[in-house]
Amino acid sequence: MSANRRTPLEPGVRRRVSMADVAALAGVSAQTVSRVANGHASVVGSTREQVLTAMRELGYRPNSAARALKYGxxxxxxxxxxxLATVGNSRTLEAIVAHSAAEGYAITLIPVAVPTQDGVLGAFTRLDELAVDAVIVIMEVHLLDAATVTLPPGVQVIVVDSNGGDRYNVVDTDQAHGARLATRHLVDLGHRTVWHVAGPEESFAAERRAQTWRETLEEAGLPVPPLRRGDWSADSGYRIGLELAEEPGCTAVFAANDQMALGLLRAFHAKGKVVPRDVSIVGFDDLPDATSYIPPLTTVHQDFTEVGRRCVERVLRQVRHEPQEVGTSLVPTWLVHRESTAPPPA
Known part of the structure; x- marks a missing residue:
């Protein structure tokens, strides 16, 4: 770029920088600037860098509205x-952002402050004001249904939920299979039953895990202990763990997530019980920190990266009108065996 070429904008002028301004400064055509702005590979490297330098110098920002009118x-x-407080939501969102960026798409986050009908309806109403091609919904389907939502024309939807049925395109981890693996693992070790610390009652994922835990025990001909209800937090696991430590027949516990399992570990330690000598614990999630628990936690692995990838892939297939399977896409779960489980005490 010539060192003595002057910017086409006069000092003090506060208008929006145009594609023509960038073209004039870079010494190229407006069509070349358009190709660089839209990521076309047909522009040679030196020219591309020249255009990008001009964009940075002028503070040029592509007009997304104009691009939408042109490309639809x-x-x-x-x-x-x-x-975003739950591990599943935050890690799923992280994966959605990464895979969207790889496809050349940006993310607009629309939080629902309160999980009520009005809150959900308000979030979808905002879509009329926002420039989005598609929506990924990370919340319980019953909230989505209760809001009697009307989507803007042409906007595609994917739901991250395990109970969407035939009403929505759904991506989720295989909750039932993971819960069966966790419960069956403890049964196969010889425990006479397995206690369960479930997640909140309004969570379909928590209910699917609890339902499968119960079914697995019944299929094995084992008694089903009273279900204990937590709120996904380590504190709730600790509180319930203090109670379970007083149950003489409690030698195995399946916690619905790793955070509550962490609370259980602390509670049993406080009560003088050794894991896994006196009681075995299995979690659900396979958090990166699960290997650092004392002892390292046996848990069900959820592949949140794959959930995010499938969400983006499926919703973009809808946007591009490409053929795809309709219904629920389940991402496999598997058991990671570590040191928090063992046969029951003799």
């Missing part, structure tokens, strides 16, 4: 979710 898409995916 905004290249943006909306993500509606209730909370």
């Amino acid at each position: 898409e905004f290249r943006t995916i909306g993500v509606i979710l209730f909370t």
Whole structure:
């Protein structure tokens, strides 16, 4: 780029920088600037860098609205979710962002402050004001149904949920298979029954895991202990663990997530019980920290990266009108055997 070439913008002028301004500064055509802005590979490297330098110097930002009128898409995916406090939601969102970026799409996050009908309806109403081509919903389907949602024309939807049925395209981990593996592992070790610390009652994932735990014990002809209900937190696991430590027949516990399993480990330690000598514990999630628990936690692995990838893949297939399977796509789960489980005490 010539060192003495002057910017086409006069000092003090505060108008939006145009593609023509970038072209004039870079010494190329507006068509070349358009190709660089849209990521076309047909522009040679030196010219591309020249255009990008001009864009940075002028503070040029592509006009997404104009691009949408020309190409019929905004290249943006909306993500509606209730909370980032749970590991599953945060790691799924992280994967969605990464895979969307790899496809050249940006993410617009639309949080639902309160998980009520009005809250969900308000989030979808905002879609009318936002430039998105598709929506990925990370929340319970019953909230989505209760809001009597009307989507903007042409907006495609994928739901991250285990109970969407035939009403929505769904991506989720195989909750039932994971819960069966966890319960069966403890039964096969010789425990006479398995206690369960479930997640919140309003969570379909928690209910699917609890239902499968119960069915697995019944199929094995073993008694089903009273279900204990937590809230996904380590504190709730600790509180329930203090109670289970007083149960003389409690030698095995399946926790519905790793955080509650961590609380159980602390509670049993506080009560003088050794894991896994006195009681075995299995979690669900396979958090990166699970290997650092004392002892390292046996748990069910959820592949959140694959969930995010499938969400983006399926919703973009809808946007591009490409053929795909309709219904639920289940990402496999598997048991990771570590040191928190063993046969029951003699």
